[in-house]
Amino acid sequence: TQLLEQSPQFLSIQEGENLTVYCNSSSVFSSLQWYRQEPGEGPVLLVTVVTGGEVKKLKRLTFQFGDARKDSSLHITAAQTGDTGLYLCAGEGAGGTSYGKLTFGQGTILTVHP
Amino acid sequence: DVKVTQSSRYLVKRTGEKVFLECVQDMDHENMFWYRQDPGxxxxxxxxxxxxxMKEKGDIPEGYSVSREKKERFSLILESASTxxxxxxxxxxxxSGTGQGNTEAFFGQGTRLTVV
Incomplete structure (x- = not known):
């Protein structure tokens, strides 16, 4: 079983602050995906990182994949109230039928206060 | 618009009942998954x-079985529901993946199951 440890579990900050969410594992993944989930809805993909050391930016969100493809981080600059939600990382297995098989972290509930 | 549809949003069942959760996708995807989500x-x-x-057990298969007779439909069965x-x-x-990260998962809206 591949495990993904996501931290912190809860994050409560003021609008304008920066934050980082971490996703760590002892397993190697072929890719790492980040999802966001709103109440009453299923998760929706934000980004996929594939190459070790890769950095992707999505407006104020920066995603990084570790060199060894075992860990990832999500950094939000100048958080806004609209960033509030549940953030989930998911690691994709490597090889054969494991391609496409996603293991999720525990999730980070982010609350941004005005 | 791509879609994954789950048959029920809310379901209340009694302990010991056999429960079927149905899921249909219209994207011709090879992979389908069932997850459960609990706080924390x-x-x-x-x-x-x-x-x-074709199926593979995930991390918590005990008490569940699945059926995939057609590509678009994946059913989760609780053999004897428990609280x-x-x-x-x-x-x-x-x-299906090729190791290039082209495996975005599309989710249904979820079924909130309560077993009493």
Whole structure:
């Protein structure tokens, strides 16, 4: 079983602050995906990182994949109230039928206060 | 618009009942998944199917079985529902992977199952 440890579990900050969410594992993944989930809805993909050391930016969100493809981080600059939600990382297995098989972290509930 | 549809948003069942959760996708995806979501535990994989009639156990398969007779439909079966199976159940589908990260999962809206 591949495990993904996501931290912190809860994050409560003021609008304008920066934050980082971490996703760590002892397993190697072929890719790492980040999802966001709103109440009453299923998760929706934000980004996929594939190459070790890769950095992707999505407006104020920066995603990084570790060199060894075992860990990832999500950094939000100048958080806004609209960033509030549940953030989930998911690691994709490597090889054969494991391609496409996603293991999720525990999730980070982010609350941004005005 | 791509779609994964779960048959029920809310379901209440009695202990010991056999429960069927249905999921249909319209994207011709090879992979389909059933997860359960509980506070503080994230999404835990129950079963994974990578082709018709092919399945793999996930991390928590005990008490569950699945059926995939057609590519677009993936059913989760609770053989004898118990109160500890009260949870949010999420179905997802994705293309088969090639190691290039082209495996975005599309989720249904979830079924909130309560076993009393």
């Amino acid at each position: 535990l994230g999404l835990r994989l129950i079963y994974f199917s990578y082709d018709v009639k 500890n199976q009260t949870s949010m159940y999420l179905c997802a589908s994705s293309p």
